[in-house]
Amino acid sequence: MVAASMGAKVTIVERSGMGGSAVLTDVVPSKTLIAVAESMNRSVDSTDMGVSFIAADGVSKTVMQANLKQINERVLHLAKEQSADIRRGLEAMGVTIMIGTGKMLDNRTIEVDRGETKEIIKADAILVSVGAHPRELATAQPDGERILNWTQLYDLEELPRELIVVGSGVTGAEFASAFNGLGSKVTLISSREQVLPGEDSDAAAVLEDVFERRGLRVLSRSRADAVERTAEGVVVTLSDGSKVTGTHCLVCVGSIPNTTNIGLEAAGVEVTPSGHIKVDSVSRTSAPNVYAAGDCTGVFALASVAAMQGRIAVAHLGGDGVRPLKLNQVSANIFTSPEIASVGVSEADLASGKYQGDVIKLSLRTNARAKMRNVNEGFIKIIARKGSGTVIGGVVVGAGACELIFPIALAVSQKLHVDDVADTFTVYPSISGSIAEAARRLHVHM
Template sequence: MTQRIAIIGNGPAGIEAATVAARAGAQVTLIGEGPVGGRAGWHSLTPSKVWLTAADTYGLFQEAAQLGTVVTGARPDPQAVLARIRAVTAAWNEQQAASLRRLGVELLNGVAAFSGPHSLTVQAQDFTHTVHADAVIVATGSVPRFPPGMQPDGERILAPRFASHLAQLPPDVVVVGGGATGTEFAYLFNRLGLRVTWVLDQAGILPRFAPDVGRFLADVMARRGVDLAIGQPATAIERNEAGITVITRDGGRHTGSMAFLAIGRTPDLARLALDAAGLSPGPGGGLETDAYGQTRVPGIYAVGDATGAPMLANRATAQARIAARHALGLPTPPFRPETVVHAVYCEPQVAQVGTLQTASNQLLTVRLPFTAGLKGHLLAEGDGFVELAYDKHDRRVVGGVAVGPHAADVLAPVALAIAWGATVEQLAEVAGAHPTVSELAFLAAQEAGPWVRRSQP
């Protein structure tokens, strides 16, 4: 059994791997460039979610009349949000660091690089440390990708890492990028009262999701006043006295006080000296692994964003748990990507899990509106839907998509059904608490049951 494990990267995946390994009795060294929490905990994921929570809350004030309440005087306060970001990030990351220290994890700050398959050199500000390990887990995360002519400056051209420094809200903003982060921030800025222009390439909104999701969100955002510029990618950004101008490939020009770039991310592997370990990135830019996270070099694992897309925190932590157990020789199931819920925290929230369609057309689907349950009416949720996919032969649940309040929570039982190989009939037998949005997954399964009388063609 492996006794010494070194983990490079102290974000969510690294923390999870260290926790699992230490609880199993391993000697664990966790290496990060800064405090425990990593870039996600301090500069991107957590700060953005604090902003999104503020936007959701402010949005409830705007919709209060629909819920039978009159509220006046509410306004977004960036300084208060920044103070909350500092409080939440400090509390959460210190909680995780304290837990690791109690488990006996050695915490090193510095930049790690391979000096061999089982040895690392950690360069800190005032010392160089050598770490030997039976297994190494690479959990270095990812870094933003910016094409030439589109670099953030921290003033008028921002990227997600500046979320914890957004002390003032401009009157308008041009958001570039239609992935999860671009979608969240287009929603965030619009919800907080900014005029938003959303520049999207030909892939449109959330291209990794079912096509209906992107179309649904496009309609919602347009009704809320977002100016959608779809079909031409941004190629350059000009600064001027009034603010910025985003230029698209066809020569289109979109002006605003500020630009927000969410174009994409790439695995952060450049400083690892992978060749010293006999490794190199794969075609997608990440390290290629098997279902247990092991690379082609025995004893070296990679998890999370270091393995490429999709770059999701819950995917990363799931991979980290499996890699840590496998490195220790403990029984563990392989990673199953079909059980990972992909969520986007705009409002309406969007989530997807598993498979929704196949080329062989072996799947059946059933769709319900959010108002199929009482909770949808209580939330004044006239839009939104839940769709369940299942195999038409063995009737096992294989996927789901939800658009509406707490959509990710709606799909939690669907993910569990996929993991356990449950049929729609078995899912239908569960009764969720009433009234809750979680009922929708069970209601959809009931709708798919063989006991439901189908209309004649």
């Protein structure tokens, strides 16, 4: 769309539909599913606020129940609708869409296999954005019925009674949280000391406490060696020989870039040992005229980063003003319940000596708006550069963290001082008020 707005003649070669995995099989579907679970969690928690569910007879209590078939139908409908919206937007801008499989013959030529016919496209520049697919274990092959990868969840018609999730990274933690909220009995198998390895340790601790309170079992320091189907469901064999049984198993052990057999070698594009395309800070590959963006580059597996990489590539190609990708300004959100959002420098960066900074963490338990909404867990954390007071990082844990991280991200990207944040009016009562208060406590007395 950016290239078309600059006057370029643009052709998209795509196998399935517009939006890629972010829209069709990953972000939009999973976050829609998570939104349903979050709605159920809020309803369950509302009993503490004086709200209860009573049956029509006024006596017996009603029980909330998730209709997974109906939920999944809505999930897939929304994904298709979003994809169609993107397609309409592209076509309105004059972009040509070719449904087929593309393969580069050189750094200016693409062969498109459209099934019955093959076509050749000549281009001044090529942007490779082929994404990635779920990694599978040889001893845990998905069958789409009992052993699943995350793209197959939306084919289920009944809620898994006992779901085992293998892998406690972002995807595993999100789905474990979601299905726990929907009513499944969930066991999360984590090979690491804590869930969400590599994320803020305070945030991971809050999430583990919430998991425990909601009856979600976490098996830490446990590695799944094999997953097999049984007459009743599945059995997961751990590396110590012990076994975990359930009705279904979701395997979330990372992803593999879709970079094989697309002509990268013929075009002179270098890849890493993991198969990811090597790119620089303006999305250029090793081949002239060839750029790459998204999960296939292995930079950050985030839709926002993929989009930014693409915009930077097109700006650089078109000679427009371009700012190189700055990974220390990327904000990310984990859609567990509660959500975990982060941006910039982390406390782990401070501990390693990479940066010097001051940290303030405010619990949301003291926030008036949080109390009104019965939010009992979560916090705001701001990191400022030692001495100067410039905001260099932050973490938000709580409902709506994906929205609340934006002002901190703005402060990081614009190099705002903590006083700039503290002196900006916030609404009272609001969760964002705690962002200003945290900044206020980082004030450097002159």
